[in-house]
Amino acid sequence: MNRKQKKNLVRIILTAILMTALHFVPSEGAARFCLYLVPYFIIGYDILIKAAKGIKNRQPLDENFLMAVATAGAIILALYSGSGDYTEAVAVMLFYQIGEWFQSYAIGKSRQNISDLMDIRPDYANVENLGKLEQIDPSEVEIGTVIIIQAGEKIPIDGVIIEGASTLNTSALTGESLPRNVKVGDEVISGCININGVLKVRTTKLFEDSTASKILDLVENASSRKSKSENFITKFARIYTPAVVGAAAVLFIIPSLVTGDISTWLYRALIFLVISCPCALVISIPLTFFAGLGGASRAGVLIKGSNFLETLSKVRTVVMDKTGTLTKGIFEVDAVHPISTNCISENPTEARQLLHYSAHVESYSTHPIAATLRKAYPSENDGCKVENVEELAGLGICANVNGNIIHVGNEKLMEQIGAAWRPCTKIGTIIHVAVNGNYAGHIIVADKLKPHSKKSIDALYKIGVNRIVMLTGDIKEVAEKIAAELKIKEFYSGLLPAQKVEHIEKILSEKSFAVAFVGDGINDAPVLARADIGIAMGAMGSDAAIEAADVVLMDDDPMKIYTAIKIAKKTLEIVKENIYFAIGIKFLCLILGAVGVANMWFAIFADVGVMVIAVLNALRALRV
Amino acid sequence: MKKSYKIEVDCANCAQKMEDAANKIDGVKNAVVNFMTLKMQVEFEDGADAKSVMENILEQCRKIEPDCEIYF
Numbered sequence: 130m131n132r133k134q135k136k137n138l139v140r141i142i143l144t145a146i147l148m149t150a151l152h153f154v155p156s157e158g159a160a161r162f163c164l165y166l167v168p169y170f171i172i173g174y175d176i177l178i179k180a181a182k183g184i185k186n187r188q189p190l191d192e193n194f195l196m197a198v199a200t201a202g203a204i205i206l207a208l209y210s211g212s213g214d215y216t217e218a219v220a221v222m223l224f225y226q227i228g229e230w231f232q233s234y235a236i237g238k239s240r241q242n243i244s245d246l247m248d249i250r251p252d253y254a255n256v257e258n259l260g261k262l263e264q265i266d267p268s269e270v271e272i273g274t275v276i277i278i279q280a281g282e283k284i285p286i287d288g289v290i291i292e293g294a295s296t297l298n299t300s301a302l303t304g305e306s307l308p309r310n311v312k313v314g315d316e317v318i319s320g321c322i323n324i325n326g327v328l329k330v331r332t333t334k335l336f337e338d339s340t341a342s343k344i345l346d347l348v349e350n351a352s353s354r355k356s357k358s359e360n361f362i363t364k365f366a367r368i369y370t371p372a373v374v375g376a377a378a379v380l381f382i383i384p385s386l387v388t389g390d391i392s393t394w395l396y397r398a399l400i401f402l403v404i405s406c407p408c409a410l411v412i413s414i415p416l417t418f419f420a421g422l423g424g425a426s427r428a429g430v431l432i433k434g435s436n437f438l439e440t441l442s443k444v445r446t447v448v449m450d451k452t453g454t455l456t457k458g459i460f461e462v463d464a465v466h467p468i469s470t471n472c473i474s475e476n477p478t479e480a481r482q483l484l485h486y487s488a489h490v491e492s493y494s495t496h497p498i499a500a501t502l503r504k505a506y507p508s509e510n511d512g513c514k515v516e517n518v519e520e521l522a523g524l525g526i527c528a529n530v531n532g533n534i535i536h537v538g539n540e541k542l543m544e545q546i547g548a549a550w551r552p553c554t555k556i557g558t559i560i561h562v563a564v565n566g567n568y569a570g571h572i573i574v575a576d577k578l579k580p581h582s583k584k585s586i587d588a589l590y591k592i593g594v595n596r597i598v599m600l601t602g603d604i605k606e607v608a609e610k611i612a613a614e615l616k617i618k619e620f621y622s623g624l625l626p627a628q629k630v631e632h633i634e635k636i637l638s639e640k641s642f643a644v645a646f647v648g649d650g651i652n653d654a655p656v657l658a659r660a661d662i663g664i665a666m667g668a669m670g671s672d673a674a675i676e677a678a679d680v681v682l683m684d685d686d687p688m689k690i691y692t693a694i695k696i697a698k699k700t701l702e703i704v705k706e707n708i709y710f711a712i713g714i715k716f717l718c719l720i721l722g723a724v725g726v727a728n729m730w731f732a733i734f735a736d737v738g739v740m741v742i743a744v745l746n747a748l749r750a751l752r753v
Numbered sequence: 754m755k756k757s758y759k760i761e762v763d764c765a766n767c768a769q770k771m772e773d774a775a776n777k778i779d780g781v782k783n784a785v786v787n788f789m790t791l792k793m794q795v796e797f798e799d800g801a802d803a804k805s806v807m808e809n810i811l812e813q814c815r816k817i818e819p820d821c822e823i824y825f
Contacts, residue, residue: 182819191817192764229763229764232764232765240790240791352789352790353792355785366766366769407766408764411764411765411766415765416765419790
């Protein structure tokens with residue numbers, strides 16, 4: 130609570146006590162009037178002052194003015210009719226203030242909650258100066274500076290580790306609690322927390338270009354991109370208040386001229402003034418979006434604007450890239466088939482020998498497949514002699530291992546050296562191995578599915594997505610296999626990036642519902658931009674993805690696509706509830722007030738009660 | 754030129770009115786008030802002097818909501 134909130138709370142409590150006390154004190158006439166003015170001024174003095182300022186500044190439809198007129202009117206009416214019932218007027222003011230207080234408190238709290246969730250802003254960077262550690266403002270650190278991150282500290286700026294090894298907690302960025310191990314040479318991104326060990330990092334970016342700053346910027350600006358629902362409410366509020374005030378005037382003037390009963394119709398008109406405040410509407414819709422965006426960022430889903438949250442909730446078609454999105458994008462050895470096994474069973478000893486040779490031969494290559502083979506045979510430093518390594522461009526590689534000439538490569542290489550290679554029944558990239566010119570067998574490397582791919586496709590179908598399309602630059606056989614495994618009916622293979630855009634355009638023209646594209650952001654930026662909603666995956670460190678997409682998934686788990694859509698749907702549902710509920714109750718109370726069923730207490734509920742309920746409902750969007 | 758300013762205002766409707774008022778000031782191309790983050794983003798017309806424009810904005814906003822504040 131800030132000072133203003135504390136002060137107002139004291140005023141509210143004081144007024145409530147006074148009102149209760151006055152209820153038991155019998156008083157009449159002028160004395161009663163004066164007694165009730167005390168709590169009225171305690172609770173309402175600022176409103177009355179603001180109302181006066183509003184008149185001076187020609188802002189007659191200001192809420193303070195409306196409240197002042199409604200309550201002062203009720204007091205005058207009580208005085209005029211001789212009923213002496215001043216409770217209503219004070220109560221309206223009291224409840225109005227309670228509503229304002231609650232609104233300010235709830236919003237302050239949710240602001241705090243959301244900024245706590247996004248607590249990735251680093252406060253300082255440690256720089257070594259003359260053998261001593263110095264804490265400096267991270268925005269002053271230049272590219273290439275060596276910064277030191279101690280255990281428990283946040284990494285302030287993106288960079289590369291030059292000394293030390295540690296475990297990083299990335300949960301503030303990804304929503305994932307699994308820690309990540311890092312060592313010398315690894316890139317680290319700002320916002321992660323160093324759990325143990327001291328790291329020396331050479332910065333590769335400026336503070337403002339670092340991941341943490343970019344993400345914060347994105348989240349803070351997200352709610353400035355207003356959605357259609359917000360624009361609707363703004364427009365509605367603009368006409369709502371004048372319309373209700375106008376209706377109040379009509380309600381007072383015409384019937385009282387006709388019937389001559391001024392006090393009844395004045396009372397009903399005052400009810401209108403209390404209901405005319407648009408605050409419940411104006412606050413609850415942006416708050417819902419804000420909470421939704423906050424809840425999403427906690428789950429590791431960054432949504433760049435309320436408008437995108439809205440579109441995301443309408444997604445019925447999801448188009449997905451294969452490599453890096455559904456599959457890991459990293460090749461792994463799938464099977465090893467020595468010549469003796471006919472591609473069916475595996476012979477462990479011979480298979481090991483085959484891997485052994487190929488790992489040695491590939492030990493000097495930088496090709497991605499070479500890394501895969503080396504990884505599959507970790508005990509490489511076994512004292513074997515590897516000589517005369519020769520890379521044969523477009524074919525493979527050849528080397529002398531322990532006196533044997535080993536060729537590792539594709540079919541063309543085998544044909545060139547005259548080895549009788551065999552095709553394989555398995556689908557993937559096939560690497561053939563020949564020893565001294567004789568065919569020894571082959572190794573199949575394939576991109577593996579991510580562990581949650583299958584589950585995420587099922588979940589998407591369940592949440593209302595009715596069409597899932599896979600696009601890939603990979604060959605048809607591989608695409609077919611992956612699509613079958615994931616039960617994706619529609620896929621297009623062998624596509625160049627430009628052809629992916631063509632496909633997206635075709636899908637967009639067929640559908641009236643929103644189309645989302647999910648990619649890893651590496652070479653599909655144009656497609657991300659073209660779709661109704663571009664979802665980029667695995668944004669940890671990829672600037673291109675953050676720039677091009679509307680939604681950024683902080684890690685590469687495909688389940689996050691489901692999470693994003695689920696959050697969007699829930700948020701929009703709450704938005705709808707709030708719009709219907711708030712407008713509905715207000716209109717109902719207006720009608721009941723006009724016919725004389727609803728009294729001032731109803732009106733307070735229509736104003737403050739509705740706002741409190743709408744705000745509480747809005748905060749549900751924060752919980753994912 | 755686009756700039757972001759921190760603001761202080763109590764109610765959402767007043768924030769909305771501040772946005773409307775800011776958009777009517779000469780030299781403002783587009784202004785967006787974000788009540789949730791308490792920020793006002795102002796896109797200025799080419800050649801407009803940000804400081805004097807902001808002074809005008811604050812003056813108009815004060816007429817609507819005497820309590821409001823814009824830090825520039």
